[in-house]
Amino acid sequence: DTAVSQTPKYLVTQMGNDKSIKCEQNLGHDTMYWYKQDSKKFLKIMFSYNNKELIINETVPNRFSPKSPDKAHLNLHINSLELGDSAVYFCASSQDFGSSYNEQFFGPGTRLTVL
């Protein structure tokens, strides 16, 4: 009965490959997010979706393409992986959009290593 789940947990791949990370939440939340946490531990917002609609795109390279087939799922596809993409990627969800007062619930993270 995990609230926010991500797959895979670990991803090791070569430069230039294309990979996807999947995220699902069973909390009934309307809003989902992708964050990147780099080696310096800063957690930075990448994308936010509300009811399948893209709301926030924080100057992320075009190689990153989120897709939300329904409001419970937000997947992240990355093309032409680069060394600098190595990081931990967290999916999160919150109940309502338009209120930064809401708690965000995070998935366990996907540790991506690009060789």
Added chain:
Amino acid sequence: RKEVEQDPGPFNVPEGATVAFNCTYSNSASQSFFWYRQDCRKEPKLLMSVYSSGNEDGRFTAQLNRASQYISLLIRDSKLSDSATYLCVVGINDYKLSFGAGTTVTVRA
């Protein structure tokens, strides 16, 4: 200037001690403030929201100083299980949270 800045620590304290640390934020229009906790190689989890009047949750006390644009967290009677990284989080606008890089606390027996 970063939106949210924290002393990275680490703060190494014995069990039972009190430890306190701050974070500063740059956007004076920020409206919401939180402390999240992140254990090693785990996801962040909400520890507590921070209200203008200050608030307590058991051994944890959070304060907000809007004039000086800083938030503090105080942990009393530290337990081994309090060892973690504490992330200061600020609501930049209605849609976006900005996270600090975290303050690491290690409680030793």
